[in-house]
Amino acid sequence: MGEETAFSVTDQVEINPLYMFRWEEAQDAYVLLYPEGIVKLNETAGEILHHCSQSSSVGDLIKKMKTHYAASDPATAEKVEDGVYKFLEVSHAKGWIRRKT
Amino acid sequence: MPKAGSGVKLDGQGQPLWLCLELTYRCPLQCPWCSNPVDFADYSDELTTEEWKRVLREGRELGALQLGFTGGEPLIRKDLEELVDYANGLGYYTNLITSGMGLTEERLLDLKKAGLKQIQLSIQSCDSNVTNELVGTDAHDKKLAVAKLIKKHDFPMVLNVPVVRQNVDLVPGILKMAEELKVEFLEFANVQYYNWALLNRKELIPTKEQLDRAEAAVNETRARVGDDMTIYFVIPDYYDGKPKACMNGWGNIHLTVAPDGSGLPCQECRVLKDVEYNSVRDHSLAWIWHESPAFNLYRGQDWMKEPCKTCDEKEQDFGGCRCQSYLLTGDATNTDPACSRSPFHNLVEETVKEANAPNRIYQPLVMRRANRSENTAVSG
Ligand code: SF4
Ligand code: SF4
Numbered sequence: 001m002g003e004e005t006a007f008s009v010t011d012q013v014e015i016n017p018l019y020m021f022r023w024e025e026a027q028d029a030y031v032l033l034y035p036e037g038i039v040k041l042n043e044t045a046g047e048i049l050h051h052c053s054q055s056s057s058v059g060d061l062i063k064k065m066k067t068h069y070a071a072s073d074p075a076t077a078e079k080v081e082d083g084v085y086k087f088l089e090v091s092h093a094k095g096w097i098r099r100k101t
Numbered sequence: 102m103p104k105a106g107s108g109v110k111l112d113g114q115g116q117p118l119w120l121c122l123e124l125t126y127r128c129p130l131q132c133p134w135c136s137n138p139v140d141f142a143d144y145s146d147e148l149t150t151e152e153w154k155r156v157l158r159e160g161r162e163l164g165a166l167q168l169g170f171t172g173g174e175p176l177i178r179k180d181l182e183e184l185v186d187y188a189n190g191l192g193y194y195t196n197l198i199t200s201g202m203g204l205t206e207e208r209l210l211d212l213k214k215a216g217l218k219q220i221q222l223s224i225q226s227c228d229s230n231v232t233n234e235l236v237g238t239d240a241h242d243k244k245l246a247v248a249k250l251i252k253k254h255d256f257p258m259v260l261n262v263p264v265v266r267q268n269v270d271l272v273p274g275i276l277k278m279a280e281e282l283k284v285e286f287l288e289f290a291n292v293q294y295y296n297w298a299l300l301n302r303k304e305l306i307p308t309k310e311q312l313d314r315a316e317a318a319v320n321e322t323r324a325r326v327g328d329d330m331t332i333y334f335v336i337p338d339y340y341d342g343k344p345k346a347c348m349n350g351w352g353n354i355h356l357t358v359a360p361d362g363s364g365l366p367c368q369e370c371r372v373l374k375d376v377e378y379n380s381v382r383d384h385s386l387a388w389i390w391h392e393s394p395a396f397n398l399y400r401g402q403d404w405m406k407e408p409c410k411t412c413d414e415k416e417q418d419f420g421g422c423r424c425q426s427y428l429l430t431g432d433a434t435n436t437d438p439a440c441s442r443s444p445f446h447n448l449v450e451e452t453v454k455e456a457n458a459p460n461r462i463y464q465p466l467v468m469r470r471a472n473r474s475e476n477t478a479v480s481g
Binding site: 022026033 | 167258
C-alpha cells in the first residue's frame with residue numbers, strides 16, 4: 001500500500017477489482033459485493049461510486065456530481081466537492097477504491 | 102464451514118441475502134470437525150442440476166445476493182461449472198467454498214469463464230504431516246498447489262484455517278505461508294462444536310494459553326502487513342463468555358439448501374432433532390423462507406426466555422446459537438450457554454477446564470466417515 005495522501009483533481013481512481021459494484025433492484029440501491037460481504041450504499045455514496053467508474057479523473061467526477069445534483073450556486077457546488085473528497089477518502093480507507101496506476 | 106459472526110452486520114429487510122447451496126455431502130476428506138450431519142450418508146438423494154437451477158432462480162427473486170457453493174466437496178458435482186455460470190447470469194456474487202481436492206487448472210479456468218468471483222480454500226496447517234493427519238488423507242501438497250493455481254488465475258482468495266488444538270501452535274507458520282501465497286483474506290475459523298466436532302470436542306478445543314499465543318502472532322503480522330492481507334481471528338465463544346451472533350439471527354439473512362433440498366436456516370441446524378425442515382422439492386423457496394414453521398421458529402425475539410428477553414445485548418447477538426443451546430441444555434430457546442449470563446454457563450466452563458487440565462486423557466479423533474465403526478476407537 002502506498003503513502004496516504006489526499007486525493008487531487010488529477011488523480012484517477014477506480015473501484016478495487018476485488019469488489020463488484022452494481023445496482024440491486026430488490027434493495028433499491030447500489031451495492032458492493034466482495035468475498036463474504038455485502039455493503040449497501042446510501043444514495044449519495046452509490047451515485048459517487050457509479051460516476052467514479054465512468055470518470056477519467058477526480059476532477060471529472062466532481063464535475064459529473066455537480067451536474068447530477070444540479071449544483072449551480074457556489075455554496076452547493078462547494079458542498080458537493082467536499083462531499084466527494086470526503087467520501088473518496090473513506091472508501092479508499094475501506095479498500096473500495098484505489099488509484100489507477 | 103459456516104461463519105460464526107465474521108460477516109458484516111446487515112439488515113436483510115426480510116430478504117435472504119445469503120444463499121448457501123450444499124451441493125453434496127460427499128467429500129474425499131475426513132475432517133473430524135466436519136459440519137455435515139453425522140449420518141450424512143443417509144442424504145444421498147441429491148438435487149438434480151435442473152432442481153438447483155430452480156433454487157437459484159427463486160433465490161434471486163427473493164433478493165439473494167451472495168451465493169456460496171459448498172458441501173461436502175462441491176467439486177464432486179460435475180455440474181458445478183454449469184451452476185456457477187447460471188448463477189452468475191442471474192447476478193449473484195458467486196463464492197466457491199472448497200477443500201481444493203479435485204480442483205485442476207482446467208476446471209479452474211472453466212470456473213473463471215463461468216464467472217466465479219471468489220474461492221475460499223481450506224487448509225489445516227503449514228506442515229504436511231499435521232494437515233494430512235487432521236484430514237485423514239494426503240491432502241496438504243495438493244491444497245498448496247491449488248492455492249498457487251488460484252492466485253495464478255487471479256481469483257480473490259480466502260484461506261480458511263479451522264483452529265484446533267492440533268494446529269493452533271502452528272499459527273506463526275500459517276501466517277507466513279499465507280503471506281507467501283499472497284492471499285487477500287486469511288480466516289482462522291473457530292470450530293463450531295456440533296455434529297462431528299461435538300464428538301471430538303475434548304480433543305479439538307485449544308487451550309487458552311495456545312489461543313493467546315496465536316492471537317499475539319496474528320496481531321504482530323497484522324501490524325506488519327497492514328492492508329495487504331485481512332486476517333480474521335476471534336477468541337472462541339467458549340472462552341469469551343460472549344455468544345456469537347449466530348447467522349445474524351435465525352431466518353434473518355441466511356438460507357441454506359442441503360443436498361437433498363431441505364431448506365435450512367443454518368448449515369448445522371439439523372442437530373435440532375424435533376424440527377422438520379421442508380424441501381424445495383415440495384415447496385417454493387419463497388414459502389420455505391417466509392411461511393415454513395422451521396424458519397419462523399426462532400425468528401425475531403418472541404421465542405426468547407430470560408435472561409435474553411430483558412438483556413440489552415439481544416439486538417446484537419440474538420441470544421447466541423440455537424443449536425448450541427439445544428445440544429448443551431436440551432432446549433433451543435435457552436440462552437446460549439457460551440454466554441456468561443446463561444444459567445447453564447457452567448457446562449461450557451467445565452468443558453474448558455477439562456480441555457486445559459494438565460493431565461488430560463487423550464482419545465483418538467473420530468474421523469468423518471460414512472461408517473463410523475471404521476473408526477478404531479469410537480467411544481459410546
Ligand atoms: S469439513 Fe472436511 S470432510 Fe467435511 S466437507 Fe469440509 S473438507 Fe470435507
Ligand atoms: S443473555 Fe442472551 S442476549 Fe444477553 S448477552 Fe447473553 S445470549 Fe446475548
